[in-house]
Amino acid sequence: MSLIPAFEIGLWNAWLFMGVFLLQWLAVMLAGGRVYQRTGHPPDMQRSKSERRTALATTLTWVVATIYSIFLPLQLGTSWFYIGLGVFLAGLTILIGATLNFATAPPYKPITTGFYRYSRHPMYLAMLLIYIGTSLASASWLFFLLAIAAVVLLQPEARLEERYCLKRYGKAYREYLKKTPRWVGVLKS
DSSP states (O other): OOSSOOOOOOTTBTHHHHHHHHHHHHHHHHHOHHHHHHSSOOTTOOOOHHHHHHHHHHHHHHHHHHHHHHTOBOOTTSHHHHHHHHHHHHHHHHHHHHHHHHHHSOTTSOOOSGGGGTOSOHHHHHHHHHHHHHHHHTTOHHHHHHHHHHHHHHHHHHHHHHHHHHHHHTHHHHHHHHHSOSSTTSOOO
């Protein structure tokens, strides 16, 4: 990894990895209003002022990372690239699977199948892997810092979503909380 980040526009830049989030967003939009409303933007989800600020900071982190990825060359042919590509592909697999689980789940009960059997927030886990894979494939410590910032900012969002699901789904979600860890490999909370 270089101490001074590279900035050059190119076809083989990190935007190829970060573009999956735009494609996921487009897929959710095309899936219809029912699916979109369940994504972190349900009309009945109440956010405090600090939660709205955290959500804004999370979005800004993603925007900065995405813009930076346009100027961040991938380190093709290096060990960094191949390790990063593997981590990215693991994240992409989880993102696609979790998005499909989410889109096909009935709206009247919590999502507990597929990747949601192993983590209460598989899409956030996928996001982390995609960010880390991108930082490795581009050998960018600056992008890695953005990944860490995103993880820190997603913690309150995860708690907010769990609070919302408890209110919406009640006992069914409480049982799910007992069985499923927030993050894969981390003890249940």
